[in-house]
Amino acid sequence: MSGLWRRVALCLSLSVAVNAHAAEGAKTLRVCADPNNLPFSNERGEGFENRLAEIVARELGRKLEYTWWAQRRGFFRNTLNAGRCDLVMGVPSGFEMALTTQPYYRSSYALVYRENAGYAPRSLDDPQLRTLRIGLHFIGDDYSNPPPAEALARRGIVRNVVGYSLYGDYRESNPPARLIEAVARREVDVAIAWGPLAGYFAKRQPVELVVVPLPTPREARAQPFEFSIAIGVRKGNEPLQAALDKVLVRKRNEVAGLLEEYGVPLVDTAVAYGQ
Numbered sequence: 001m002s003g004l005w006r007r008v009a010l011c012l013s014l015s016v017a018v019n020a021h022a023a024e025g026a027k028t029l030r031v032c033a034d035p036n037n038l039p040f041s042n043e044r045g046e047g048f049e050n051r052l053a054e055i056v057a058r059e060l061g062r063k064l065e066y067t068w069w070a071q072r073r074g075f076f077r078n079t080l081n082a083g084r085c086d087l088v089m090g091v092p093s094g095f096e097m098a099l100t101t102q103p104y105y106r107s108s109y110a111l112v113y114r115e116n117a118g119y120a121p122r123s124l125d126d127p128q129l130r131t132l133r134i135g136l137h138f139i140g141d142d143y144s145n146p147p148p149a150e151a152l153a154r155r156g157i158v159r160n161v162v163g164y165s166l167y168g169d170y171r172e173s174n175p176p177a178r179l180i181e182a183v184a185r186r187e188v189d190v191a192i193a194w195g196p197l198a199g200y201f202a203k204r205q206p207v208e209l210v211v212v213p214l215p216t217p218r219e220a221r222a223q224p225f226e227f228s229i230a231i232g233v234r235k236g237n238e239p240l241q242a243a244l245d246k247v248l249v250r251k252r253n254e255v256a257g258l259l260e261e262y263g264v265p266l267v268d269t270a271v272a273y274g275q
Contacts, residue, residue, distance in 0.1 A: 029053070029062040030086045032079035034071040038174045039200035039262050040090055043068060048196075048262040049089035052104075055254060056231075059247045070170060080234055087240070091232035098232030101244045104255050107195035108213040108226040108267045109148050112183050115208035121190065122212055124151050130160070135179050135188035137166040147223040148192045148214065162188055177201045183209060199263030213265045226267050 031053050033041040041047035043066075045054070057064040067084045069075060076097045080088050093103045111121055119128045134157070136149055145153075152161060164182065168175025176193070180201035183191045191198070195213055202209040216225040231248075233240045248255065259266065 027062055028065050029057040029060060030065050030067065030084070032067045032069055032075075032085035032088050035068040036170060036173065036175075037071055038177075039196055039264075042174075048258050048264070051258055052255065053089055055251055055258075056244060056247050059251065060243060072167065076232075080232065083234075086233060086237070087244070088232045090229050093228040093230045095230075095232055099235045099237060099241050100230040100232050101241055101248060103228035103230045104248050104252075105259050105264060105266055106226060106228040106268050107265055108215065109146070109192055110195045110198040110214055110265055111212040112180055112191040112193060112198050112202055112209055113189060114183065114186075115210050117189065119189075120210070123214065124148070124155060124157075124217060129155075129157055129190065132160065132189035133187075134161045135164055135182050135191040136161055137176065137179055137193055138163045139166050146194075147216075147225055150223055151217050151225075154219065174201075177204075180205065180209070195265040195267075196262070199265045203263045211263075211265055213267050215267070 033047075033049060033053075035041070035043040038047050040049045042050070045051075053064055067079060069079050069084075076088070079085055080098060088098065091098055091100055093100050113119065113121070119132065121128055121132075129152075134152070136152075137146060138149070139146060149161070152158065162182075164179040166176055168178055172178075176197050179188075179191050179193055180198065182188045183202075184205035184207050192214070195211075198211050202211050214225050216223075231244050233244070
């Protein structure tokens with residue numbers, strides 16, 4: 001009988017340990033984020049996704065805890081879906097690798113150029129773009145093209161396009177900023193970048209820059225320029241998804257002010273918060 005009781009005692013102690021771990025987890029909101037990716041996040045908590053995570057954790061009554069991981073290929077496999085965290089702050093609505101909340105903003109790729117440039121393109125069909133030097137982010141080592149690159153190519157605008165790596169040199173702060181800095185330094189005449197990047201870094205240049213959100217061209221509906229952005233949680237965690245949805249509705253004005261503070265250009269804002 002002594003062997004049986006030892007096994008019973010071991011099971012009871014394991015049960016207590018598991019329950020204690022679960023209780024501790026319920027008090028913590030674990031977020032996976034990139035430590036060097038403003039305007040979204042960094043280790044110092046200076047990004048708008050850091051600020052949003054603080055709002056969410058406060059509203060849920062949890063302590064905020066980060067797992068830092070460079071946002072590269074395999075990010076979700078190695079973070080959220082590996083159980084390292086409970087959520088990722090900014091993912092496309094309906095993203096296949098996560099369960100997503102209702103969107104909290106919708107933005108678009110945007111044109112960026114100097115205010116005193118003497119030209120003011122408002123769309124990719126502006127004939128001036130055929131002669132201007134256009135800076136554009138490419139993604140990854142395989143030079144994957146973002147939607148605006150495909151749209152420019154369909155218009156025969158190729159030879160005057162200059163590529164800048166979205167990932168860049170990770171030893172430097174905020175690698176995507178190099179593209180917007182190139183506009184300020186006149187290395188390129190116009191940049192096309194994802195809206196939050198364009199808006200945030202344009203405000204921080206020593207010269208005045210104009211940011212013009214680009215609508216999706218009619219012929220490019222399969223490769224949209226606009227995306228609704230949500231919070232992603234692990235599939236199967238509907239209770240956390242529902243709790244986050246309630247927070248986003250309750251704090252919608254605070255979130256809107258946060259996006260404005262960071263210069264995020266918004267499009268179709270009624271799409272956000274399920275309006």
